[in-house]
Amino acid sequence: MIHQSAFAHYEWDDVIYESWEIGPNLLDKFVAECRLPDAGILGFNVTVPHKERVIQFLDSLAPEARLSGAVNTVVNHNGELIGYNTDGPGFMRSLMMTGFDPKSKKIVILGAGGAARGIAFSLASGGVSSITIANRSIERASRLTSDLNREFPGLSDVCSLSSYDVWSASGGKVDLMVQATSMGMLNGPNQLDSPVAFSNI
Incomplete structure (x- = not known):
């Protein structure tokens, strides 16, 4: 894992990064155990499907996590768990490194989960x-759209996840399409699939 390689680079030989699968019904217990001094847990990352639900078990949120309503990184400060969202800032940094400036561009985001939230709010701020x-789920997309429009009035709208609706809603012109669904994830059940037909891109 890249985290372990980073620890080795900085000679943090006593720090270990491991992947744990935590079921939804065990999330509260896991977070509580992370607080314990003898657990030795400095922090943890959060991924699908816990990025939004984990917030209720944390003590505080960094500004970007509070704004987006999603957390992907938790830091343990002496038993106080602070949630951060690095999805958006990391995405923006990578995007700018390619030379693409999203300012004044039309964006389509596929998905409305935790990663989509972090990226959407960073793009909006950009x-x-x-x-x-x-x-x-139009209902879930509508919640994200409502949250975006509350902070950035009139910025966002919603459509179903079909090629026709995506192009119709965007007026047939898109400057950037962001794939933020779980479809296509490595080792996932649909790792070779795409939520939108490649022939329509």
Whole structure:
């Protein structure tokens, strides 16, 4: 894992990064155990499907996590658990490194989960002209759109996760499409699939 390689680079030989699978019904117990002094846990990352639900078990949130309503990194400060969201800032940094400036651009985000939330709010803060949220669950997409429009009035709209609806909602022109669904994830059940047909991109 890249984390362990980073620890080795800085000669943090006594720090170990491990992957643990925690079921939804065990999340509260896991977080509580992370607080214990003898657990020796400095922090942990959070991924699907816990990025939003974990917030209720934390003590405080960094500004970007509070704004997006999603957490992917938790730091243990002497038993106080602080949630951060590095999805958005990390995405923006990578995007800018390619030479693409999202300012005034039309964006389509596929998905409305924790990663989509972090990325959407960072793009909004970066001055994009519009964000269309396309998701299988219109209800969940609408919640994200409402949250975005509360902070950035009139910025976002919503559509279903179909090629036709995505292009119709965007007016047939998209400057950047962000794939933020779980489909296509490595070792996942649909790792070779795409939520939008490649022939329509």
